[in-house]
Amino acid sequence: MRTAAGHDFLEFCAAESDVSKVIEHFIEAIGVFGFVASAGGAWAGAGGSRSYRFYFNNWPKDWFDTYMENGFMEIDPMILEARRRMTPFLWTEMVDARTFAIEGATVIAAAKAYGWAEVMGIPIHGPSSYQGLISVAALMPVKMTGAERALIRSMAVAVHDKAYESVGFGLSNRSPILLTPREADCMRWVAAGKTDAEIGIILGIAPATAHYHVESVKKKAGTRSRSEAVALLVLAGSV
Numbered sequence: 136m137r138t139a140a141g142h143d144f145l146e147f148c149a150a151e152s153d154v155s156k157v158i159e160h161f162i163e164a165i166g167v168f169g170f171v172a173s174a175g176g177a178w179a180g181a182g183g184s185r186s187y188r189f190y191f192n193n194w195p196k197d198w199f200d201t202y203m204e205n206g207f208m209e210i211d212p213m214i215l216e217a218r219r220r221m222t223p224f225l226w227t228e229m230v231d232a233r234t235f236a237i238e239g240a241t242v243i244a245a246a247k248a249y250g251w252a253e254v255m256g257i258p259i260h261g262p263s264s265y266q267g268l269i270s271v272a273a274l275m276p277v278k279m280t281g282a283e284r285a286l287i288r289s290m291a292v293a294v295h296d297k298a299y300e301s302v303g304f305g306l307s308n309r310s311p312i313l314l315t316p317r318e319a320d321c322m323r324w325v326a327a328g329k330t331d332a333e334i335g336i337i338l339g340i341a342p343a344t345a346h347y348h349v350e351s352v353k354k355k356a357g358t359r360s361r362s363e364a365v366a367l368l369v370l371a372g373s374v
Contacts, residue, residue: 140167141286170271177267179366190298190305217258226254257291283333320346
């Protein structure tokens with residue numbers, strides 16, 4: 136039944152263009168595996184300067200309010216652990232994780248007190264410091280085979296990619312960075328590691344003009360470096 140639900144979701148995701156419907160189906164499908172809540176999003180940067188993009192979240196409202204009001208997003212071990220992992224991991228497997236700092240223990244204690252028994256994190260890594268995480272949570276212990284874990288990973292990546300590709304979809308803590316066509320052209324090549332001189336040759340403009348457009352984007356993004364600007368644009372799905 137679990138395998139069928141997972142494969143059914145993947146087929147639905149591949150054919151459906153409405154992201155909201157895909158997310159709704161994902162939430163239903165993970166329920167078959169025993170997970171009753173989920174969240175998905177991505178971020179760039181670190182600490183107070185971190186920018187995020189929430190794709191979906193169906194946590195119970197009282198838990199979500201507790202999580203946000205206490206600033207758990209900045210110290211959540213699941214988020215911190217996702218930065219150094221490539222494969223899915225379970226909350227109950229993180230006993231010796233390096234990210235279990237004193238602050239992180241506060242999050243875990245609050246989660247246990249609420250009643251969460253298991254949380255699974257599926258890390259997503261992309262270009263220019265793009266990092267994402269799909270997490271699914273259960274109120275009862277969950278047992279999975281290796282194949283089922285791999286299937287959930289495929290489902291999580293599929294729902295993430297569908298949401299990411301819909302530029303402007305989801306909630307962000309930053310205003311959209313609106314680029315002119317020429318600024319967008321320049322930043323795509325900046326993302327590819329090209330210098331102003333190289334961008335000038337590629338686009339048929341003067342290096343100084345390329346530099347002007349890049350600096351304009353940095354100002355719009357409120358960043359000091361072009362790499363940070365690229366990271367925010369990648370997060371927004373703009374480049």
